[in-house]
Amino acid sequence: MTAAAAMMLAACCNKQETATVDPADVVMQNILSRKSVRSYTGDTIPAAVMENLLKAAMAAPSGRDLRPWQMVVMTDKSLYETVFEGNFNMQKFMESGAVVILCADTTFTAPTREDPDGPAVTQVNHLWRDDMGAATENLLLAVEAYGLGACWTACYPYPDRMDPIKKALQLPPTVVPYAVVPIGYPATENQPKDKWDPSRVHYNRW
Numbered sequence: 001m002t003a004a005a006a007m008m009l010a011a012c013c014n015k016q017e018t019a020t021v022d023p024a025d026v027v028m029q030n031i032l033s034r035k036s037v038r039s040y041t042g043d044t045i046p047a048a049v050m051e052n053l054l055k056a057a058m059a060a061p062s063g064r065d066l067r068p069w070q071m072v073v074m075t076d077k078s079l080y081e082t083v084f085e086g087n088f089n090m091q092k093f094m095e096s097g098a099v100v101i102l103c104a105d106t107t108f109t110a111p112t113r114e115d116p117d118g119p120a121v122t123q124v125n126h127l128w129r130d131d132m133g134a135a136t137e138n139l140l141l142a143v144e145a146y147g148l149g150a151c152w153t154a155c156y157p158y159p160d161r162m163d164p165i166k167k168a169l170q171l172p173p174t175v176v177p178y179a180v181v182p183i184g185y186p187a188t189e190n191q192p193k194d195k196w197d198p199s200r201v202h203y204n205r206w
């Protein structure tokens, strides 16, 4: 059973039947069935679904709970040639139902740790990349749960991918486009890779 099917089952069954679905199985199935999907039907994604995908992204952990994310949802394909100028992944964007640009505000404003009672000052968030990776993976897992497909495409740290986005969307100077994720209804059959490798696990010593 796919994670999407298990979730639908949990949603439509009565309480007694729902109890037979082990939440751990649903979550493990979701994580292990996630895969990059690179071809889509072009159908639009319902607004309510998109909101839940973004909710999942924003549920990610973040250092000091600073939540640096800012999400730009692109659906107007007439803008893509400008926003994603020269991007190798253009065909995926064009075929998708929506493209989410996960951006990060790399600064935050708060009193310093040295002087918690002092004035708010703007500081660099050294962990924004980590936070954004977590948010991106959360988004991909939610996409999988809805039976949709997506592909994480690199943006940061490549200037040739970031600059057209920054310019076209007029991002504030402290905001970095981190990842670009086309999302859509899969146009192809896609299988997850089995990446489990026990030799990568080290118990108590290398």
Ligand SMILES: Cc1cc2nc3c(=O)[nH]c(=O)nc-3n(C[C@H](O)[C@H](O)[C@H](O)COP(=O)(O)O)c2cc1C
Pocket (backbone or CB within 6 Å): 034, 035, 036, 037, 038, 089, 151, 152, 153, 154, 192, 193
């Ligand atoms: C940081 C990062 C950048 C990536 N950039 C691209 C990209 O630009 N284009 C692309 O087609 N896939 C991209 N991918 C997807 C990887 O190729 C993919 O995750 C990998 O081959 C493993 O396959 P899977 O996602 O199906 O497990 C990227 C993935 C990550 C995590």
